[in-house]
Amino acid sequence: MARILLVDDEVELADSLAQQLRREGYTVDVAYTGGRAWELLQKSPALPYDLLVLDWMLPELSGLSLCQRVRQVDCTTPILFLTARDTLDDRVEGLDAGADDYLVKPFELRELLARVRALLRRTTGTGEGIPRLQIGDLELDRENQVAYRQGRMIHLSQKEFRLLEYFMTHPGQLLTHDQIYEQVWAGEDPPSSNVLAAQVRLLRRRLRLPGAAELIHAVYGKGYRFGPVAENP
Structure with a gap:
């Protein structure tokens, strides 16, 4: 990005x-x-x-x-x-x-x-200039708005794509709720924290594979970090 x-x-x-x-x-x-x-x-x-x-x-x-x-x-x-x-x-x-x-x-x-x-x-x-992003076994095809994990195609909604793209362009960083609202819901009324949490849960579910590392980690009261291993806030 x-x-x-x-x-x-x-x-x-x-x-x-x-x-x-x-x-x-x-x-x-x-x-x-x-x-x-x-x-x-x-x-x-x-x-x-x-x-x-x-x-x-x-x-x-x-x-x-x-x-x-x-x-x-x-x-x-x-x-x-x-x-x-x-x-x-x-x-x-x-x-x-x-x-x-x-x-x-x-x-x-x-x-x-x-x-x-x-x-x-x-x-x-x-x-x-970067049509694809890759972190570990996860790849995001930005042009076609689909993801691949361990070679398995994952279809994404528009919001899921924007959320995943934002996470993948800021790996390991603490992304606050306000930062996520600004990027993913740009030009729209900011959703409630419950809506963001629900969107993250849906994205987690799409990315989850047996034996694969969890990628999206909540930082209590602050936001989220993205990466194979959760980092201390």
Whole structure:
């Protein structure tokens, strides 16, 4: 699952776009200022995102300056400018600063999603570049939305597929209830904890085979971990 950082000071627009991108299966972090975006980008030695989507006019640090800073430490992560600055000189300046693509507001959502897919295809191991995920004896065919365990095909509902995909892209991590709601029920009203528990039980049942390790482990009061062996919370 590709990770995207979306940076825009129009809160309503940013939140709406984040929801749309999550519906497409991406993990999305949102920053409303350039300063906050730079903080998120500095949290790990390697750039923690597969794609940056930047507005130009941002509080604290402009999108152009942010792009230039990123390019000083990272030459490969794609950057898409999403901005109302629409002159030819603006486009040239943005691309010269290190952006890979430039989309002018207002825009059509379909075009934005197509550009996101195209940029992610340029990087290895992100987005739709990984059609199958595998952990131990479990394999997930993302294109056809079916799983295989020990060679046995497991048909999945849409929710089961999204839940399993999220678990398999974050093995060993504590995934809180809120994180799961945000990814699996993106754009919908969050379900009750009972609904999530029931969905997990159904998925466990589908994945269970005689003698095979349990893969989904509840962390009491917090969420779930995914992997062959339960880890201490």
